[in-house]
Structure formats: structure tokens, C-alpha cells
Amino acid sequence: MNNFISTSLKQVSADMRSKMAKIESANFDNKESVLDELIKEDDIVQNEVLVKFGEESAWLDGIGGWELPMWD
Amino acid sequence: MKYNSIIDYSEAFLKLFENQIKEEIKSTEKFNEFKNISKELHELGVGFTQFTNVKISETITEVINEYGVNDKILLNEVLLHVNSHKYLKSILRYLIFLLAWIKLKNNDELYKKGDLLLKTSIIGTIAFRIKDLIYDEQKALNLGILTEVFAFEYEKRLFDIYGHSENVYSLYYQTQKKFWKAEFKEKHKMMQKKFCYTTPKESGVKAMLLFTPVILTLNQNSESSLISEYESMFYGYTSAMQILDDIEDFNDDITNNHYSLPAKLLGKAIIQKAEKDTYFKILIDNKDVMRKLYVISIDLLNDSSKKAIKLDDSIFQFIIEFLRAKIHYVFLKRFKIK
Numbered sequence: 215m216n217n218f219i220s221t222s223l224k225q226v227s228a229d230m231r232s233k234m235a236k237i238e239s240a241n242f243d244n245k246e247s248v249l250d251e252l253i254k255e256d257d258i259v260q261n262e263v264l265v266k267f268g269e270e271s272a273w274l275d276g277i278g279g280w281e282l283p284m285w286d
Numbered sequence: 287m288k289y290n291s292i293i294d295y296s297e298a299f300l301k302l303f304e305n306q307i308k309e310e311i312k313s314t315e316k317f318n319e320f321k322n323i324s325k326e327l328h329e330l331g332v333g334f335t336q337f338t339n340v341k342i343s344e345t346i347t348e349v350i351n352e353y354g355v356n357d358k359i360l361l362n363e364v365l366l367h368v369n370s371h372k373y374l375k376s377i378l379r380y381l382i383f384l385l386a387w388i389k390l391k392n393n394d395e396l397y398k399k400g401d402l403l404l405k406t407s408i409i410g411t412i413a414f415r416i417k418d419l420i421y422d423e424q425k426a427l428n429l430g431i432l433t434e435v436f437a438f439e440y441e442k443r444l445f446d447i448y449g450h451s452e453n454v455y456s457l458y459y460q461t462q463k464k465f466w467k468a469e470f471k472e473k474h475k476m477m478q479k480k481f482c483y484t485t486p487k488e489s490g491v492k493a494m495l496l497f498t499p500v501i502l503t504l505n506q507n508s509e510s511s512l513i514s515e516y517e518s519m520f521y522g523y524t525s526a527m528q529i530l531d532d533i534e535d536f537n538d539d540i541t542n543n544h545y546s547l548p549a550k551l552l553g554k555a556i557i558q559k560a561e562k563d564t565y566f567k568i569l570i571d572n573k574d575v576m577r578k579l580y581v582i583s584i585d586l587l588n589d590s591s592k593k594a595i596k597l598d599d600s601i602f603q604f605i606i607e608f609l610r611a612k613i614h615y616v617f618l619k620r621f622k623i624k
Contacts, residue, residue: 219390224598234607246624
């Protein structure tokens with residue numbers, strides 16, 4: 215089972231890496247529109263990574279959002 | 287949806303995983319297998335149900351009580367300083383992956399001690415967080431003794447988990463030496479009002495606390511030969527993370543004479559001309575510097591990613607790509623570096 219999980223995680227990572235490579239290979243003027251295109255796609259990038267872990271990453275704002283209610 | 291807790295975060299991790307493989311699994315037989323994987327992932331600690339009994343306030347109380355002190359005011363003061371701070375939050379986030387990593391390394395004996403490792407890491411994080419508050423910001427000065435007690439308790443508990451052997455002591459003190467070397471250099475540069483780091487990667491060493499369990503686990507798994515490769519991969523990852531941190535802390539850092547990479551790129555002349563509390567705005571308005579920081583961050587992650595692939599480490603490949611996605615999003619959408 216561990217092997218299956220490892221393999222799947224590596225596949226997810228490779229998929230993310232190839233999507234991010236599209237941004238990295240674009241010139242600076244086009245990077246944001248490439249990112250927007252990725253976000254429009256109904257996939258891993260939109261659903262889980264960029265929006266939720268980018269936009270809502272409140273720690274970057276130095277304000278709440280990760281108040282750890284389950285921990286205290 | 288907002289993620290409000292580490293539990294939510296782990297659920298999102300699981301969902302991410304599920305979404306990815308759902309498309310590939312159509313048949314009932316395969317779907318059952320998929321459900322088992324979900325269960326397995328929860329058991330991995332990704333769902334974190336096994337560890338929800340570990341609570342920050344109880345961990346602090348436990349340590350304080352062990353030293354014969356029962357003081358709720360003291361507890362609240364510590365919580366005030368650490369509980370909502372991003373440092374502790376990002377460490378808790380990382381610990382989910384560390385536990386999954388230990389499980390995937392097939393070290394079940396160590397994985398069963400996951401709750402102890404969590405508590406120990408929380409104790410260490412608090413010690414180092416308060417130390418930084420005292421030295422960098424001249425805050426929490428009355429909690430000085432607590433950093434000593436918590437640092438000692440962190441060390442003792444780490445040895446209780448990984449074993450009291452010469453080999454473990456030796457590895458632990460080697461990592462501590464590297465950490466203190468980086469810390470001493472950084473604080474000394476602050477005293478001299480000079481730039482803190484020579485290279486971007488140097489800043490990653492400050493995250494030694496997070497890497498120590500990795501080193502000790504590799505050692506326990508008879509994989510000590512991989513430590514230096516893991517170390518190089520890890521510091522690329524943590525130094526990219528540190529760049530975001532340095533941007534966010536830019537106002538406070540400049541006020542406290544902490545000249546990090548963004549300050550180095552911006553240049554002292556610009557900083558000296560700026561009014562207090564405008565440093566952050568001046569930094570993010572400088573597209574040239576922000577672009578450089580973005581490129582450096584991605585370069586660091588590219589290097590780490592290559593090393594994680596070479597090590598065939600699925601968890602580190604995954605968390606590196608998470609950070610890469612976040613860096614793209616933050617620089618392009620939030621900082622608008624276009």
C-alpha cells in the first residue's frame with residue numbers, strides 16, 4: 215500500500231510540476247495569463263493548490279485564518 | 287472555503303489526492319481499492335485522527351507542570367506569543383507531511399510515537415519562537431527562562447523518541463552546531479547592521495528544527511548515507527519558504543536591523559531614505575526586486591525538486607510542488623510582479 219501511495223504522490227507531483235513549467239517557460243508579461251488559464255481548468259491546480267493554498271494562505275498576511283481550533 | 291485548522295488542511299491534502307486518482311479509477315473493483323487508499327491515508331496521519339489529542343495548550347501545561355509550576359497566566363502569555371503565529375502554523379502543516387513521510391519510510395515503530403514527536407516539535411518550536419522574540423524584537427523578555435526549559439525539554443524528548451545512543455547524540459549535536467553557527471552569524475550581522483546571509487540558501491538552515499527528525503529517522507532506518515543529499519534538498523525548500531517570510535516581515539525586519547535577501551536586493555540607499563513602516567510597500571512596489579526574488583525562489587525549488595526526484599522521495603516531491611504553486615500564485619496574483 216505504501217508503494218501505491220508513493221507512486222501516486224509522485225504522479226501528482228509530476229503533474230503539478232508540468233503545469234507549473236508552463237508558467238515558468240512563459241515570459242514575464244505572459245506568466246499571469248498562463249496562471250489564469252491553469253486556474254480556469256477544472257483540475258488539481260484550480261481546486262486545491264493555487265486558490266486554496268495560495269489565496270487563503272493567511273499566514274502570509276500575518277493575520278488569522280489558521281487558528282488551530284482543533285488543537286486548543 | 288477557508289481552511290481554519292490543521293485538520294482542514296489534511297482533509298484538503300486527502301481531497302487533492304482523491305481528485306487526482308478519481309479520474310483514473312472507474313471500475314467498482316478499483317473504486318473499492320481507492321476507498322481503501324483513502325482509509326489508509328487517514329491512518330497515515332494525513333487525516334490526522336490519530337493525533338488530534340495533541341493540543342498546544344496541554345503540551346505547554348504538561349511541560350510547565352513537570353517543572354513544578356502551575357500558572358495559567360504564564361500559559362496564556364505563551365499562547366499569546368505563539369498560538370496564532372505563522373511560524374507555529376507552518377510547522378504544524380509540515381508535521382503532517384513528516385508523519386506521512388515516516389510512515390512511507392516503513393518505520394512503524396517510530397510512527398506509533400507520532401504524537402510524542404508532535405508534542406516534542408511543538409515544544410521545540412515554542413522555545414525557538416520565544417528566543418527569536420527576545421533577541422530580534424526585544425519582546426517576551428520575561429519568558430527568557432522558558433526558552434531554556436523548553437529547549438532542554440525538546441532535546442530530552444527527542445532522545446527519548448530516537449534513543450539515547452552515541453550515534454543519535456552525535457548526529458543531533460552536529461545539526462545543532464550548524465543551526466547555532468547560522469544563528470550566531472545572523473545575530474552578529476544584525477549587531478553590525480549588515481546583510482544577514484551571503485547566499486539565499488543560507489537562510490534555510492534556520493529551519494534545522496524541522497529537519498532534525500528527518501536526519502534522526504534516516505539514521506534509524508540505516509540510511510545515514512542519504513543525509514547530506516536530503517539536507518541539500520531541504521534547505522532549498524526552506525530557503526524558498528524563507529523568502530516569502532522575509533517579504534512579509536520586511537517592515538519589522540528592517541526596524542530590527544535584520545537585513546535579509548529582499549533588503550540586499552533593494553539596497554541600503556533606498557531603505558535609508560524610506561520612512562519607517564513604508565519598507566514593505568517600497569519593496570513590493572519595486573517590480574525589479576520582486577521579480578528577482580520570484581526567480582530565485584523558483585530556482586531554489588527547481589534544485590530541490592531535482593534532488594527529491596533523485597532521492598525518489600514522494601512526500602518531499604509533493605510538498606516542494608505545493609510550495610512552488612504557492613510561490614507562483616503569491617508573486618503573480620498578490621504581488622502583481624508583471
